[in-house]
Amino acid sequence: MSTATEAVRLIPKPTDSHECQLLEVSMGPQHPSTHGVFRMDVALDGERVVKLKPVFGYLHRNHEKIAETESYLGSMPYTDRLDYMCSLTSNWAYALAVEKLAGIQVPERAEYLRVITAELTRLQNHASLIGFLLQDMGASGTPLMYAFREREKILDLFEALTGARMMCNYMRFGGCRVDMPAGWLQQAQKVVDAFPRFLDEYEQLFTENEILMARTQGVGVLSGELAVNAGITGPMLRASGVNYDIRKVDKYGIYERFAFRVPLGDHGDVYDRYMLRMLEMRESVKILQQALRDIPPGPIMDPKTKIRGFRPKAGEAYGRTESPKGELGFYLISDGSSNPYRYRVRPPSLVNLTVLEGMCLGQNVADVMAILGSVDIVMGEVDR
Amino acid sequence: MLEAIKSEIEANVSGCRLEVVPNSSPSGQHSLLIDCERALAVARFLRDAAHLRFDYCSNVTGIDWPGKEIVEKEKIKKLVDGVEQEVEEVRKTQSAGHLEAVYHLYSMEKKHGPVILRMRTKNRSDQTHLPSLTPIWRSAEFQEREIFDLYGIVFDGHPDLRRILMWDGFEDHPMRRDxxxxxxxxxxxxxxxxxxxxxxxxxxxxxxx
Amino acid sequence: MLGEGILKGLAETARNFLGSYVGKDRLTTVQYPEERLPQIEAARNFPFLVYDGPDWQQGMRCVSCLICEKECPPKCISIEKSKDKKPDATGKPQFYPAVFNIDVSVCMSCQICVEVCPFEAIKMDVEFELSTDDRFGGLLWNKERLARSNEYYRQIHPTEAAAVDAHLAEDRAKLEAKSKAAAEAKSSATAMVSAQPASGVAAEK
Known part of the structure; x- marks a missing residue:
């Protein structure tokens, strides 16, 4: 991270031509389209991007160091604040890693609750991401507000279940904190049943829109090969045509019980990333329908796991999940005490930015916003 | 599985020393300690071997293991007041400690994994160099920068080794335990x-x- | 035809605009603060301390065991344990918090204090209109500010409070039965020991 002294600077080009100078623009950190406090040092040749260096750290609070002084349970509310759009999937990833570390079994009902909450999280994340993407490209208000209207219904469900709309702090090692209140299942069913209609309308609004197509098709192309090598995960990877979904590969939780498909893109451009998220939401609705239908009664917590004084045996474990942004992993090393010796978050948002420069080079400066919007980053997770 | 991979690497990369680091937790994720001189060759083999194809480096972690005080007790025969007696002598030595980089590898093509590689620096003060694996897996680029920033491991061969989360003028490495x-x-x-x-x-x- | 997609999209916005006059699901916003959404029962905001009976100082359930202070992730609770014991709502002498402060500017509403409290003494409030212009005085809540009656708890979280009440009543009944049985056993044992030492063992069982 370096401090921005001037927002715009002219750099004399090494050639002796007078009319052609590089313009260095500092985009961010308070730019409305950078999804938080994120800065890009961009050098422009006319409209064309010739250099782009992302600058991080404005939201850095050393989450990993804090976790080393907290108990295992005490880090759970902090994971909410990593990717604050999707606290429930972050909770799950952390719970999964601790369960691997300590060898804890999760009761079936809790697994279903986790799938339901995680897929609802995916729905609201993807819907609002598309809203943000369109907002960045100049469709101010309308798409984002439609997405937020639907998100609101899902957040109401989260509040009724977990007590909080965004900072849910819901999952525990060996289960979930509380069972669903009376009538929640019916309410969730209603929201899920209504969601495909919203998706139809949402697609009606964008998918064939000529302006959207002109702005996104062939922009920010990422090849599958580079995506794999650069560790890109999540919808961005699959938009480049690589079939890798951790829900299918690792089959963590109970994902092998649900019939769903993994949508793949062809071109790896911004439009594919947009389209892929649309298709993924439809698959999530399928998973939700099955989970809401099959959820069994029973306990929601492993009775052997203590809330207080939780001390896993010395050792290490890496647990990973498919969060809406990509592969979210937690790497924990225990030395047998009540707080982790090392606590590492593998942030999908940060790693997905590795190829940002490569995707933007040669594009117009206005396309940078669209490309960044399609990566789907949350600074709470990038900077940790 | 790890033993098989280990013997395969040893057969294909000449002169490399590998060591399996056992993991006692129920996760059963054991790891391979590789030596720094042959690290790039080992990584390239793991990525390119047709049946392994660890093409995806998911996670790169830095760990700080500070030096511990090693207390050794030794019984020495000594002359005490003219009589030979066994006297216990306590010797305290300070081990240097080390910094460690851990790589979690998966295969997107074969859909298997993880294989966990570890590399250790010689000490924590002046010999903190490790070879960068960014030329093999680009996903390590930002994560190695982060380790450089927060732990102070210098990755030789990294294309752009700068601080990433802390500002440029910052000194010291905040994730170190001391x-x-x-x-x-x-x-x-x-x-x-x-x-x-x-x-x-x-x-x-x-x-x- | 070029522009067809845009027209389709405009038809969609028109549908939403007109629909917002008839359908509640297209217009979900309300005119706060004149109009309010119904309170969701499970909602949580900041902690409060529960007391039984009419007097908050006497009825406070907190016995100052310091567990929540230790477990609180951002360390926003600060308790000073009393030196003496005072009778609580049931008349049993207990320690009490001489000072119980919560810095709500630091609190992150995670509810871990509620989960770890073995005495059901700290619960989550639903009040959210708490803005103040005094960062230290207005956001540092002392025990008087934190004390809320059990009736209030029942009112904001009826289901949860009913479960807590049942659980506490059960505990109390058990304790009473135990002390009663112990007292009976003691009296009968002493009675029997004097008469028949052999059957005293059976009575104790």
Whole structure:
């Protein structure tokens, strides 16, 4: 991270031509389209991007160091604040890693609750991401507000279940904190049943829109090969045509019980990333329908796991999940005490930015916003 | 599986020394300690071997293992007051400790994994160099920068090794276990533990309320 | 035809605009603060301390065991344990918090204090209109500010409070039965020991 002294600077080009100078623009950190406090040092040749260096750290609070002084349970509310759009999937990833570390079994009902909450999280994340993407490209208000209207219904469900709309702090090692209140299942069913209609309308609004197509098709192309090598995960990877979904590969939780498909893109451009998220939401609705239908009664917590004084045996474990942004992993090393010796978050948002420069080079400066919007980053997770 | 991979690497990369680091937790994720000189060759083999194809480096972690005080007790025969007696002698030595980089590898093509590689520096003060694996897996680029920033491991061969989360003028490495944070106490109404100690220094023993 | 997609999209916005006059699901916003959404029962905001009976100082359930202070992730609770014991709502002498402060500017509403409290003494409030212009005075809540009656708890979280009440009543009944049985056993044992030492063992069982 370096401090921005001037927002715009002219750099004399090494050639002796007078009319052609590089313009260095500092985009961010308070730019409305950078999804938080994120800065890009961009050098422009006319409209064309010739250099782009992302600058991080404005939201850095050393989450990993804090976790080393907290108990295992005490880090759970902090994971909410990593990717604050999707606290429930972050909770799950952390719970999964601790369960691997300590060898804890999760009761079936809790697994279903986790799938339901995680897929609802995916729905609201993807819907609002598309809203943000369109907002960045100049469709101010309308798409984002439609997405937020639907998100609101899902957040109401989260509040009724977990007590909080965004900072849910819901999952525990060996289960979930509380069972669903009376009538929640019916309410969730209603929201899920209504969601495909919203998706139809949402697609009606964008998918064939000529302006959207002109702005996104062939922009920010990422090849599958580079995506794999650069560790890109999540919808961005699959938009480049690589079939890798951790829900299918690792089959963590109970994902092998649900019939769903993994949508793949062809071109790896911004439009594919947009389209892929649309298709993924439809698959999530399928998973939700099955989970809401099959959820069994029973306990929601492993009775052997203590809330207080939780001390896993010395050792290490890496647990990973498919969060809406990509592969979210937690790497924990225990030395047998009540707080982790090392606590590492593998942030999908940060790693997905590795190829940002490569995707933007040669594009117009206005396309940078669209490309960044399609990566789907949350600074709470990038900077940790 | 790890033993098989180990013997395969040894057969294909000449002169490499590998060691399996066991993991006693129920996760059963054992790891391979590789030597720094052959690290790139080992990584390239793991990525390119047709049946392994670990094409995806998911996670790169830095770990700090500070030096420990090793207490050795030795019984030595000594002449005490003219009589030979067994005397226990205690020798205390300080081990140098090391910094460690851990790579979690998966295969997107074959859909298997993880294989965990570890590399260790010689000590924590002046010999903190490790070879960068960014030329093999680009996903390590930002994560190695982060380790350089927070732990101070210098990755040789990294294309752009700068601080990533802290600002450029920052000194020291905040994730190290012996890091002392700057004394920038602010009034805190509910101080605890270390914060309470700190507040005492600043408010002269009066617990702030 | 070029522009067809845009027209389709405009038809969609028109549908939403007109629909917002008839359908509640297209217009979900309300005119706060004149109009309010119904309170969701499970909602949580900041902690409060529960007391039984009419007097908050006497009825406070907190016995100052310091567990929540230790477990609180951002360390926003600060408790000073009393030196003496005072009778609580049931008349049993207990320690009490001489000072119980929560810095709500630090609190992150994670509810871990509620989960770890073995005495059902700290619960989550639903009040959210808490803005103040005094960062230290207005956001540092002392025990008087934190004390809320059990009736209030029942009112904001009826289901949860009913479960807590049942659980506490059960505990109390058990305790009473135990002390009663112990007292009976003691009296009968002493009675029997004097008469028949052999059957005293059976009575104790």
């Amino acid at each position: 890091y002392v944070e700057p004394d920038d106490y602010e009034y805190e109404p509910t101080p605890h533990d270390e914060v309470l100690e700190k507040s005492k220094q600043h408010t002269h023993g009066v617990r702030a309320r």
